[in-house]
Amino acid sequence: MIRPDGSVTTPYKHYQTWFNAQDPARLHSKSQEAEAFFRRTGITFNVYGEADAQERLIPFDLVPRILSHREWSRLSKGIEQRVRAINAFIWDIYNRQEILRAGRIPKELIAHNDAFLPQMMRFTPPGNVYTHIVGTDIVRTGDGDFFVLEDNARTPSGVSYMLENRETMLQMFPELFARIRVQPVSDYPKNLRRSLAACAPQACEGKPRVAVLTPGIHNSAYFEHSFLADQMGAELVEGHDLRVVDGRIAMRTTQGYRVVDVLYRRIDDDFLDPLNFNPDSLLGVPGIMDVYRAGGITIANAPGAGIADDKAIYSYMPDIVEFYTGEKAILKNVETHRCAEPEALKYVLDNLAELVVKEVHGSGGYGMLVGPAASKKELAAFRDKLQANPGNYIAQPTLSLSTVPIFVDQGLAPRHVDLRPFVLVSPQGVNITPGGLTRVALTEGSLVVNSSQGGGTKDTWVLED
Amino acid sequence: MLGKTAGGLYWMFRFLERSENTARLLEAGFRMALTRSSDAESEWKSVVTTSGAGAGYAQKYDSYSDTLVMDWLLRDPDNPSSVISVTSSARDNARLVRTALTTEVWEAVNDNWMTLRDLLKEPITTVDLPGVLATVRQQSALVRGALYGTMLRNDIYDFARIGTFIERADNTARIIDVKYYTLLPSALAVGSSLDNVQWEMILRSVSAHRCFRWLDETDMTATAIADFLIFDKRLPRSLAFCVKQTTENLRYLEQEYQERHPCHDLADRLKRWVASTDIDMVFDLGLHEVITEFIRDNNALSAQIEQDFRFMA
Structure with missing residues (x-):
């Protein structure tokens, strides 16, 4: 928002004028108001592994993160290109495997990958869509370049916060929206429903019935599951509400079993079907994979789609984009060292204190090492883990990330952020909601934005042209 | 749903x-x-x-x-x-x-x-x-x-109401059951201060101590209170009132779903019992026995509703 020379960046100009005219005491009380609103509405999450299973709030910062129309249009073009390439890639992996035969990606990377599901081989999902919902994690460096950090192609979460953050801002500062023209995000649930319905399976008769599959009220993202079902007018089901009836998936209603056409599942592949995957799973539906392969139901996102958002595959994304679209990737990848490769491993071990090291299949900020912030002891411990199983890790340089202002006791202060725009894919096209979820590291200097590690969120504005 | x-x-x-x-x-x-x-x-x-x-x-x-x-x-x-x-x-x-x-x-x-x-x-x-x-x-x-x-007044509302009145009927019946001996028209303790305190307690626990005075011109008697708690359709916590509400909401479900279940028969049976019984008959049969049977029937109705509308797999 503020350049080193003290001038204000263009997208923030009008906001800055408004902000300077505010009474700081009023803003502080608004900040507390927002917290009460989140508690009352029940926008809380549970943290795994905490003994008392307390419901926690994700801290909300009332200064919006603002992107210009031009910045957004470049960003969204890049995301669309990437998401189209990802879908083509997944189809290819589960069908012809041309990219492997062309030698652009090592075969072992697929063959030894836990996210690869043999059950998906030689099968094309309804509408040829694998990643119905994608949440692409974007960071920006000091000089304004966008980098993709992660392609979340399984079950990205956080979209309810995008919607509720905007709702909160509209309630607290209606005058701001009268003054500054911000592109709306409220169409997301409607678009999600439309997008899912457009992927209805062959067997669907009439208007497609959509349901959201949740692990239940104790899941950390349960609020989001119920929120999305509610906003879409879809049923919110658990595994024990569903079963196979006459070759279709049906849910138990007060009037008997009723067919479901599209299942937006918020459980992992492994738990989806105890007959085909993890036999101990109580969360899934026995036999759903067989119904799926027979064209009786659409599962969103498709099982096995995780093959595309693996952190080892990530390093090949520029090649993947080029291979399937014939174009250069618009969005940059962060330089990635694959520790499976001996030379890379040597480099990583030599420069551990400067690098961020992540588990290939990890998520949520767990199991990662932020070199510059780690103690000598932590570095040594991680060094051992790396050497024991190098294939499990990748390493990236710490980028000089850009900052955005947050509201603190002393006024405004810069903090590091990332951005997760939400992308919908259907045979009708790719739809990206302008904005997304901005996560912010609340501790000064910190690079970890995950809510499970104390990060916060803020509203994200894309300005009208 | x-x-x-x-x-x-x-x-x-x-x-x-x-x-x-x-x-x-x-x-x-x-x-x-x-x-x-x-x-x-x-x-x-x-x-x-x-x-x-x-x-x-x-x-x-x-x-x-x-x-x-x-x-x-x-x-x-x-x-x-x-x-x-x-x-x-x-x-x-x-x-x-x-x-x-x-x-x-x-x-x-x-x-x-x-x-x-x-x-x-x-x-x-x-x-x-x-x-x-x-x-x-x-x-x-x-x-x-x-x-x-x-x-909305639809099936969602009906299930909410049925839960309310099944629970309330159970609660009122248990209050009567625990205190039934103070409601027996016994010759010994009639009008004693002990009874008055006990009766006041019963009426209070269904928030009806003032209504009772509004509605009943006669003196407070055990029979009048028992009659009030079991049969008075004006009292929102009486057994008769709860049964009427439950039956009604079950009937709405029958209409909306175009399907009649065993629970509808059970509810109708309770309703008929209320309509065809008076307080003298209750005392003839034994207050304790009648209330115990009511609690059992009410529980059976609850279990039947859970089954008929597929609350669980």
């Missing part, structure tokens, strides 16, 4: 109703103990028995006192019917059926839980009790108001 959702609504409103009933029962017991200090222990014991959580209490404590009973009924997580337990169960069920609730109803239930959780964090003293009980009543009035004011 999902069977699970119907079940969630039904139990959510049973739990909400129970929290209010427990608060009312405690209030009546408290008043009773103030009036008659000599036999406070046995009064507190009957309060615990009426609440339906007597067995758990007896496992934990050897004696009955205001402090222990208040703690057990208000804030003990070991008691599944304590106000804090049922408030939290009601909210869990509300989360489960969130997509079936208006924002107003959800927020009222959530607020109810947050308020009572804070209020009941520390043990309650007798000085604080009236204020705490007032809050419990007020909170459930807010939930009920949100339900009346904002929910």
Whole structure:
């Protein structure tokens, strides 16, 4: 928002004028108001592994993160290109495997990958869509370049916060929206429903019935599951509400079993079907994979789609984009060292204190090492883990990330952020909601934005042209 | 609607109703103990028995006192019917059926839980009790108001109402059952001050001590009170009233779903029983026997509803 020379960046100009005219005491009380609103509405999450299973709030910062129309249009073009390439890639992996035969990606990377599901081989999902919902994690460096950090192609979460953050801002500062023209995000649930319905399976008769599959009220993202079902007018089901009836998936209603056409599942592949995957799973539906392969139901996102958002595959994304679209990737990848490769491993071990090291299949900020912030002891411990199983890790340089202002006791202060725009894919096209979820590291200097590690969120504005 | 959702609504409103009933029962017991200090222990014991959580209490404590009973009924997580337990169960069920609730109803239930959780964090003293009980009543009035004011009158509403009235009928019947001996028209104790206090306690625990005086010009007698609690269709906590409401909401479901179930027959049987019986017949058959049978029938109706509407797989 503020350049080193003290001038204000263009997208923030009008906001800055408004902000300077505010009474700081009023803003502080608004900040507390927002917290009460989140508690009352029940926008809380549970943290795994905490003994008392307390419901926690994700801290909300009332200064919006603002992107210009031009910045957004470049960003969204890049995301669309990437998401189209990802879908083509997944189809290819589960069908012809041309990219492997062309030698652009090592075969072992697929063959030894836990996210690869043999059950998906030689099968094309309804509408040829694998990643119905994608949440692409974007960071920006000091000089304004966008980098993709992660392609979340399984079950990205956080979209309810995008919607509720905007709702909160509209309630607290209606005058701001009268003054500054911000592109709306409220169409997301409607678009999600439309997008899912457009992927209805062959067997669907009439208007497609959509349901959201949740692990239940104790899941950390349960609020989001119920929120999305509610906003879409879809049923919110658990595994024990569903079963196979006459070759279709049906849910138990007060009037008997009723067919479901599209299942937006918020459980992992492994738990989806105890007959085909993890036999101990109580969360899934026995036999759903067989119904799926027979064209009786659409599962969103498709099982096995995780093959595309693996952190080892990530390093090949520029090649993947080029291979399937014939174009250069618009969005940059962060330089990635694959520790499976001996030379890379040597480099990583030599420069551990400067690098961020992540588990290939990890998520949520767990199991990662932020070199510059780690103690000598932590570095040594991680060094051992790396050497024991190098294939499990990748390493990236710490980028000089850009900052955005947050509201603190002393006024405004810069903090590091990332951005997760939400992308919908259907045979009708790719739809990206302008904005997304901005996560912010609340501790000064910190690079970890995950809510499970104390990060916060803020509203994200894309300005009208 | 999902069977699970119907079940969630039904139990959510049973739990909400129970929290209010427990608060009312405690209030009546408290008043009773103030009036008659000599036999406070046995009064507190009957309060615990009426609440339906007597067995758990007896496992934990050897004696009955205001402090222990208040703690057990208000804030003990070991008691599944304590106000804090049922408030939290009601909210869990509300989360489960969130997509079936208006924002107003959800927020009222959530607020109810947050308020009572804070209020009941520390043990309650007798000085604080009236204020705490007032809050419990007020909170459930807010939930009920949100339900009346904002929910569509469809199957969602029907399951919410059925849960409310099945629970309420059970509660009133248990109050009568525990105190049935004071309602017997015995020649010995007629008009004694002992009876008056007992009857006042019964009426208070269904919030009907003032209504009774408005409606009944005759003196307070055991028969009149029993008649009032069982058969008076004007009293929203009488067995007759609860049966009428349950039957009605079940009939709406029958119309909406175009399907009649065994639970409809069970409910109609209860309704016919109410219509064809009067208080003299009840005393002829034995008040205790009649009420015990009612509680059993009401439970059977509840189980049948759960089965007919597929609450569980």
